Amino acid sequence: MTTENAPTTHDAEDDPRNADLKIWVNGALVHKDEAVVSVYDSGFMLGDGMWEGMRLYDGEWAFFDDHMDRLFNSLKAVSLEIDETPDDIRDLLDATAKANGMTGDAHCRLMITRGRKVKPFQHPSLSRSGPTIVAILEHSKPAEHLAEKGIRLASVPQVRGLPHSQDAKFNSHSKLNCVIACLQAEQAGADEALMLDPHGFVNTTNACNFFIVRKDEVWTSTGDYCMNGVTRQKVIDLCRDNGIPVREKNYSLYEAYSADEAFLTGTFGAQTPVASIDGKVVGSGDRPVMTRIRALYKQLIAKDIAGQKQRRTAAHQ
Numbered sequence: 001m002t003t004e005n006a007p008t009t010h011d012a013e014d015d016p017r018n019a020d021l022k023i024w025v026n027g028a029l030v031h032k033d034e035a036v037v038s039v040y041d042s043g044f045m046l047g048d049g050m051w052e053g054m055r056l057y058d059g060e061w062a063f064f065d066d067h068m069d070r071l072f073n074s075l076k077a078v079s080l081e082i083d084e085t086p087d088d089i090r091d092l093l094d095a096t097a098k099a100n101g102m103t104g105d106a107h108c109r110l111m112i113t114r115g116r117k118v119k120p121f122q123h124p125s126l127s128r129s130g131p132t133i134v135a136i137l138e139h140s141k142p143a144e145h146l147a148e149k150g151i152r153l154a155s156v157p158q159v160r161g162l163p164h165s166q167d168a169k170f171n172s173h174s175k176l177n178c179v180i181a182c183l184q185a186e187q188a189g190a191d192e193a194l195m196l197d198p199h200g201f202v203n204t205t206n207a208c209n210f211f212i213v214r215k216d217e218v219w220t221s222t223g224d225y226c227m228n229g230v231t232r233q234k235v236i237d238l239c240r241d242n243g244i245p246v247r248e249k250n251y252s253l254y255e256a257y258s259a260d261e262a263f264l265t266g267t268f269g270a271q272t273p274v275a276s277i278d279g280k281v282v283g284s285g286d287r288p289v290m291t292r293i294r295a296l297y298k299q300l301i302a303k304d305i306a307g308q309k310q311r312r313t314a315a316h317q
């Protein structure tokens, strides 16, 4: 059972242009209604693939190199070989953005799977047609209500896994662990799941990284068991560079419940405030530390985009 129209951290303002998107499917730009992969695709059949979420600002993909590092590390770890370089990936994303008339306020889900299998079984050697590469770009402005109201979290029984089962650092197509957690949160009347690590410490949410603020100190998990979020790392670095005390540490729900502020991080929503955890309201509703971090993050994106533009110009001279 799912709660219809419940807010999610990926709620975007309605945009009618999204009805007519062109999707990149293995080198072709196809209308979204006709954009399909084979039922034999290893991504569809097994969740055997990796993906990245990226955002377009003023014609550039924010923190592109960080996203490519994570993607190529994951592909290497599962021996999923592609001919494309990060520059080729940028070219295909740019071509898709151009085909959709996008220069900003756009979100991309880039998906790379082991490709079509010759038989409907698990063995990776059955994928013999080369990888499948798909890029879905949508016009996307995070919904205003999230930035104001915040999100309701519920702690859930589903925990983050140990790295020797399915390492949480894989942004794999198989998100079942997170999906189960999200269902549990919905069933508890919340919008998103707050997941614990195998020892019971607060770790992350099913789709974003999680931070709390206590007495002007910013806390997040040690980084074990959670996605190595690009936004998470940027927030930690920004705190360090701007004199905001930040700690990557173990802490429990006890400390999360009594935090002054709590927020999520992710490429889509940047920093999203948390309104409540397990029905307990977080802080007073004032969010001075998160507000400062949001402003610093905005500046960091502008700097990153300007740097990328400069490098492009220099490369064309």
Ligand SMILES: Cc1ncc(COP(=O)(O)O)c(C=O)c1O
Binding pocket: 053, 171, 178, 204, 205, 206, 207, 208, 209, 226, 227, 228, 229, 230, 231, 232, 265, 266, 267, 268
């Ligand atoms: C489980 C999970 N945590 C956190 C994140 C946020 O990562 P990023 O900041 O790189 O978008 C994601 C995004 O893919 C995710 O799937």
